[in-house]
Amino acid sequence: MSDLLALDPGRDKVGAAVLSFKSAEKEKTIIKKDELIDHLEEIFNHYQVREIVIGDGTGAEEVKKMVENTFPELKISLVAEEFTTEEAQARYLKEKPMSNYEKLLRKIVSWKVKKPLDDYAALIIGEKYLKKLDKNK
Numbered sequence: 001m002s003d004l005l006a007l008d009p010g011r012d013k014v015g016a017a018v019l020s021f022k023s024a025e026k027e028k029t030i031i032k033k034d035e036l037i038d039h040l041e042e043i044f045n046h047y048q049v050r051e052i053v054i055g056d057g058t059g060a061e062e063v064k065k066m067v068e069n070t071f072p073e074l075k076i077s078l079v080a081e082e083f084t085t086e087e088a089q090a091r092y093l094k095e096k097p098m099s100n101y102e103k104l105l106r107k108i109v110s111w112k113v114k115k116p117l118d119d120y121a122a123l124i125i126g127e128k129y130l131k132k133l134d135k136n137k
Helices: 033-046 058-070 086-095 100-108 118-136
Strands: 003-009 014-019 025-032 047-053 075-079
Touching: 003 033, 003 058, 003 118, 014 033, 014 118, 025 033, 025 118, 033 047, 033 058, 047 058, 047 118, 075 118, 086 118
Parallel strands: 003 047, 047 075
Antiparallel strands: 003 014, 014 025
16 A cells, blocks of 8 residues: 655754555654765655645755655655644644643743654645545546
8 A cells, every 4th residue: 555755844853654545654763964865765765655735935956855755656746734733733722732830831921842842743744635535536
């Protein structure tokens, strides 16, 4: 069975998520940009990736060129990534609820999760892409 790889590029790091075409999460991680190609080779050794989607924000064109030059046989698409950061934070907080202290801080100030959420954003980019595919069928 084949898989989808979703990438959320940033300035220095890239969120990556592998999903089945039924939207089942298989893996998500954050990679330093300069280690991306080596990590993708590992992913391709473990999964049957047939398509890559890349969020169209910061660093998208650079990451797309890196991936195209190394893996020219794969279909690569840029997709809209608007609001994925907010959705990533909400998903993270749902999976890992805040302490009472953090809840209080959030009410008082505009508190945000300190952990990088690029992996969650990549997962959401992949899920949105798959939903769009389903609607087009």
